[in-house]
């Protein structure tokens with residue numbers, strides 16, 4: 001069994017790489033990006049993984065369903081609503097049915113299980129908690145939900161801090177804790193360390209289980225040099241006072257992980273990282289197509305000895 005902690009568009013590629021090579025793969029999904037919109041509960045990280053594994057993800061954008069239409073959104077515009085968050089028509093059905101199920105008393109884990117069945121996704125996707133955790137960004141203009149900071153205002157307001165509202169009190173999903181415990185390998189996907197992986201690490205039971213299992217935990221860097229492969233990781237790392245590099249990442253993860261995969265271009269950092277008692281593996285980490293996804297997963301399966 002292999003477990004991967006995932007969130008966001010960077011993670012789904014590696015999840016797909018493992019999915020084609022591992023029989024029992026579990027995905028623990030971030031919930032900090034979840035966002036209430038027009039009375040619908042949107043879970044971007046869960047949906048991106050489901051759509052990616054169901055092969056209906058819009059890969060160009062990294063979110064939503066490919067070839068989706070936007071009639072619903074156009075009508076919301078007619079009604080005078082803000083439409084900066086681009087919910088497609090088919091995607092809206094996912095959020096609507098999920099919200100109905102929540103209102104009928106089902107929890108997010110069971111809804112996600114049901115959703116996987118409907119999309120014929122055999123891999124277990126486990127929300128890290130069924131409680132509410134919300135990633136909020138403190139900026140020079142005030143506090144914003146992550147989606148507002150990144151999508152509505154395109155990340156232009158200066159980040160002064162990041163908070164995970166509800167994380168301290170959130171009960172970890174017991175299935176997530178058991179999966180970490182029972183897996184022979186646990187991967188921290190190359191997602192944004194502050195907004196995709198960070199909220200999950202802030203949940204006490206998850207952090208504790210990862211710390212206990214750290215010898216078998218492998219982080220995959222989402223950075224090359226001081227640049228993120230995609231998304232706003234660098235902006236958030238800077239704000240959190242973390243060195244913007246694979247070294248900074250290894251420092252941030254060093255309590256919960258003993259291994260890191262970095263890009264070959266970052267090999268000069270290897271010695272410094274190893275001094276943190278973190279074993280370094282170097283390979284090509286950019287995933288531009290399915291071959292790259294499979295190659296990175298295969299590298300980890302064959303080369304990383306935990």
Ligand code: FO1
Nearest residue numbers: 007008009033044047063084085086087151
């Ligand atoms: N990201 C954008 O940059 N613009 C959007 O309009 C947008 C809409 C959207 C709708 C559904 C969904 O599940 C995700 C969506 N995302 C959009 C992606 C999302 O904001 C983030 O990339 C993830 O939260 C990062 O993990």
